[in-house]
Amino acid sequence: MIVRRIRGWFNRAQLRRDIDEEIRFHLEMRRAEYEVCGMSSREARRAATNRFGDVELIRRKVQRVRHVPTIHMTGAIDGMWQDLRFAFRGFIRQPAFAMFAILTLALGIGANTAIYSLVETVILNPLPFAEGDRLAWAWRQRGDNMMMTPTTEQRIAWRNAEQIEGMINFASSDVALRIDDGVESVNAAHVPPDLFGFLGISPVIGRALVTGDSAVGAPRVAMLAEGLWRSRYGADPQAVGRMISLDGQAHEVVGVVPSSLDALFRSGKRDVWMPLSMADTVRGLLTLVRIEEGTTFVSVQAELDAMPTSLEDAEQADWKPKIVPPHLMTSSQMRSGLWILLGSVGLILLIACANVANMLLARGVGRQHELAVRVALGAGRVRLARQLFVEALALSVVGATVGIGMAYAGVHVLRNAVPESLIELSYARLSAGVLAVAALLGVGSGLLFGLAPVLQGTSGRAAENLRQGVRGGDSARKSYFRQALVCLEVALAFVLFIGAGLLIRSFANLSSVDPGFDAERLVNVRIDLPGTRYESEAARMSFARNVLQRVRQLPQVAEATMAMAAPPRMAAFLGALEVEGLEDAFDSKAGVVSVNWVLPEYFETLGIDIIEGRGFQDDGEIHEVVLINDRFAHEAWPGVSAVGKRFRWKGEEDWMTVLGVVEDVKAFGLADDADRAQVYQPYGAERSFGGGSILVRAVGRPEDLVSLVRGQINTVDPLLPILQATTISHMYADSIARPRFNTILLGCFAALALLLAITGVYGVIAMTMNQRLREIGVRMALGASASDVKLLTLRWGIRPVLIGTFLGAGVSLALGRLLESQLFEVSAADPATYLTVLNVER
Amino acid sequence: MTKRRTDLLQGTLDLIILKALESQPMHGYAVARTIERVTDDVLRVEEGSLYPALHRMEERGWIAAEWGRSENRRRAKFYSLTETGRSQLSEEADEWARYARAVGRMLAL
Secondary structure (H helix, E strand, O other): OHHHHHHHHHHHHHHHHHHHHHHHHHHHHHHHHHHHOOOOHHHHHHHHHHHHOOHHHHHHHHHHHOOOOOOOHHHHHHHHHHHHHHHHHHHHHOHHHHHHHHHHHHHHHHHHHHHHHHHHHHHHOOOOOOOHHHEEEEEEEEOOEEEOOOOHHHHHHHHHOOOEEEEEEEEEEEEEEEEOOEEEEEEEEEEOOOHHHHHOOOOOOEOOOOHHHHOOOOOOEEEEEHHHHHHHHOOOHHHOOOEEEEOOEEEEEEEEEOHHHHHHOOOOOOOEEEEHHHOOOOOOOEEEEEEOOOOOHHHHHHHHHHOOOOOOOHHHHOOEEEEEOHHHHOOHHHHHHHHHHHHHHHHHHHHHHHHHHHHHHHHHHHHHHHHHHHHHOOOOHHHHHHHHHHHHHHHHHHHHHHHHHHHHHHHHHHHHHOOHHHHHHHHOOOOHHHHHHHHHHHHHHHHHHHHHHHHHHOOOHHHHHHHOOOOOOOOHHHHHHHHHHHHHHHHHHHHHHHHHHHHHHHHHHHHOOOOOOOOOOEEEEEEOOOOOOOOOHHHHHHHHHHHHHHHHHOOOEEEEEEEOOOOOOOEEEOOOEEEOOOOOOEOOOOOEEEEEEEOOOHHHHHOOOEEEEOOOOOOOOOOOEEEEEHHHHHHHOOOOOOOOOEEEEOOOOOOEEEEEEEOOOOOOOOOOOOEEEEEEEEOOOOOOOOOEEEEEEEOOOHHHHHHHHHHHHHHHOOOOOEEEEEEHHHHHHHHOHHHHHHHHHHHHHHHHHHHHHHHHHHHHHHHHHHHOHHHHHHHHHOOOOHHHHHHHHHHHHHHHHHHHHHHHHHHHHHHHHHHHHHOOOOOOOOHHHHHHHHHHHO | OOOOOEEOOOOHHHHHHHHHHHHOOEEHHHHHHHHHHHOOOOEEOOHHHHHHHHHHHHHHOOEEEEEEEOOOOOEEEEEEEOHHHHHHHHHHHHHHHHHHHHHHHHHOO
C-alpha cells in the first residue's frame, strides 16, 4: 500500500517534469524558428510565448488532464518566499510593532535557551564525553553518607564485574606551583594515563600522558590545563617542553588538557594534570566506571550488590558499593531548583506568546479590510492562513535568533559569575542540542501564537466585514478571546510572582540564620605545612606562633588565632562515638560529627561562648581533652552536666574528657543542619595534620587585611603556598549561593513576567477603548457621566485581571508542593507572600 | 495582406491532431507546424491548447507517447497513433464529412 503510494508519488513527479520539458521544448523550437526569421532572441522568446498562450494556465490544464496535483514544490516555495517578503515589508511599515514582538519573543526564547543549557550541563549530560551515557560514578555508601575512595579489594572486584567495561580512578590535590620568586597553590588532577583513551579526549596541543609516564623512575611530566595555559602562558604553543616546578620538583610540560575535562571535578577547575602514581598526597580517589553496552545502571548495581563482601573488616563491610549516574552527583536541591527555573521560563515563554498573539490580533483588526479584499480577490482560506503563519514564523524565527544571542551573552556572564560552590554551572555552553531546542522553541511558539490571527483572519466573517464597510470593529467573541489571553497572562505572571516571593522570603530567613558566632570582619587564610619541611609537631607549632605574633602586631588586627579548619568548611568525621556509661554507640542522628583542632584563643577570637566548664590552656594538656557543643552535651548527657564526662571514637582505646561546653556553630553552612555533634581538640593533638586556617579579626574592613596577612605568612616562609585567602562572611555567603542564585533568577523572571503581563493588559484595554469609542460617545450622549465611563473602562480592564489573579492563586497553591524542596522555614502556602503579591498585582 | 483566420470549431482539434499523426509519429511542435502548413495558416490553433488535447488523447489510449530525439538532437516527446486512435480517426472523419455535407447542402439552397 505504502509502496504503491510512494511509487505513485514518484510517477506523478516524473510526469510533472515531463510536461514541463515538453512545453519547454516547444517554446524553444518556436523561438529558434523566429530567430531564423531575424528576430532578436528576446523578441523571439516573447513572440513564442505569445503564440503559445498562458504557459502556466496550459501547464495546469495538462496536469489536470493527467490527474497531477497542480500545487508543486517550486510553486509553494515561491509562494512562501513571496509571503515572507510581504511579511517583512509589513514589519518595516510598523517597526514599533515588529520590534516589540521580536523583543518579547527574544526574551522568552533567550531565557529558555539559557536555562535549558544549564539543565543540559548539570542534569542531562554532565559528562560530555564519547558515549557519556554509559559513564557512572562508583563509591561506597552507608546510610546517607558516602565514601569516595574504594578499598583496593573493592577496586579489583569492580574491575572484574561482568557488566563493567572499564574503570578509572583519579584524584586531586593542591600543589605548589613556583612562579617567578613566589609560589602559588594550584589544583592538580592526578590521573592514570589511560584516562584520555577511556574518555576519548585528545590534548589541545602536545601529547597526552602515556603509560610510561607513571612508571617508577620515569622523568617527571605534567600537562597544563587549558585555562591555566591561556591565562598564564597566553596560549603559547612553546609552553609544551617547558620545565615547571611543582611542589619543589621540576616537571616537563608535555601537553595541554582541554577544558571539557574539568567536568570530572566538582570541587573546581584543575590547573595541572599529573600521572596518578606520582601523587603522594591525594584527597581521595574518585572512581568512574563505563558499563557494558546494553546494560543498565540498575543491573550493574544488582551485580555489585550480589558480590560477596569480605568479612574481615566489619566496619568496612558496612560501606556498600553504589553505582551513581552522573547527574545524581549534583544535589537533588540543585536539580529540582533547575527544573523549577526551567518551568518558570516556560511560563514566561507562554506569556510572551500570549502577548504576541494579542499584538497580532490587534494588528489583525486593523488589517481586516486588507484580508477581506484578498479573500474577495480569490485568495483561498489556505492561502491566507499560510500567509498569516509565515508572518508569525518570521517573527518567531527572528525572535529566536535574537534570543539565542541573548542566551549566549547570559550564559557567558553566568559562567564568570558563579561562585565556587556552583562550579558545575560554569561548564554550561550553548551546545548543538541547546541550539536545536532554541530553534524548536522558535518554530513552536511561532505556530502557537500564529494560530490566533489565523483563526481570526480566516473566519467566515472576513467577507462580511468588507461588506459592512471598514469600521475596524471587533466582534464580541474575539474580544472575549483577547481578554482570555490577558487572563492567562495575569495568571501565569501571578504564579511566577508567588514562586519568587516564596523564594525571597525563604532566602531572607536563610540569610538571617545565626552562624553561632561573630562571622563579621573575620579573615581566613588557609595554608598547608608540607611534611617535608615541617616534620615535627614542634616545628609546625613554632611556625604558627611566629606567624600569629607578627599578624597580631598589625594595627588593623584585633585578634588572631589558628585552627585546622574554619566554619563553614569544618572537617567532617564519619565514625561513630561511644559515650562512657552508655551501652549503645551514641547515635549522632545525621551520622556526621564535625571536628576541629584549635588553639586556646580560638573561641574568644571567633566569639563562641563557653557555656560551661573551661576552655583549653596555653600550656595545658593537649591529649585526651575536648570541648563539645551544647547540642551534643544535651543529647549525650541529658539533664546532667557534661563537664568531666568521657567519650571516645568507636574502635579506639583512649577516652577523651570533656573540659567544657561551647555554643553550637553552623559548621557546614547556613542551611546545613547535618552535624549535631561538634568536637574541639587542642591544636597539635592526635589526628591533626599539617597546616590549617589562620583566622584574623579585623578592626576595619576585612578585605583590606587579606593581603597583609598573606604578606606576613610569606615573610616567615616565602615558599609556603596559600591555599585560600578570603573572609568568613564571604564563605557563609557562598554556602547559600545556590538558593541565592535561584532566588535572583526567579525574581528576575517574575519581574519580566509582570512587565509582559502589564503590557498585555495595557494593550488590550487601549484596543478595547479605541474600538468602543463610538459606543462611549453614544453612552455619553445618552447622559452617562464621565465617571460612569471611567467605571466602565475599569470594568473592562479589571475583569480579566481579577479572573487571572484568582486562577493564578489556585494554580500556585496546587504547584506549591514543587517548590517545597527549595524553601527554608517558609510554607509553600505562605499567606504573607500571597497577600504581598496580591497587593503588587493590584 | 493578412489572411483571415478562422477559430477552430469545438471538437475538431482532436480530429486534426489525429489526422496529423496518421502518416508518422511526431512531437507536439511538429504537430503544430503540420497543422499550420497544411491548412495554410487559416486554422488558428492556439498552440498551447494542443497539449491538453494531446495528453487527453494519451489518457484515452488513442495515441501513445515515447521520448526520443528530435531532428536537432534534443529530447522530445513523440506521439504516434494507436489502433484505437486509428479507428477513432476514421469515425471522427466520417462524422465531420457528414456534418460538412449537411452544412454544404444547406448553403447550396
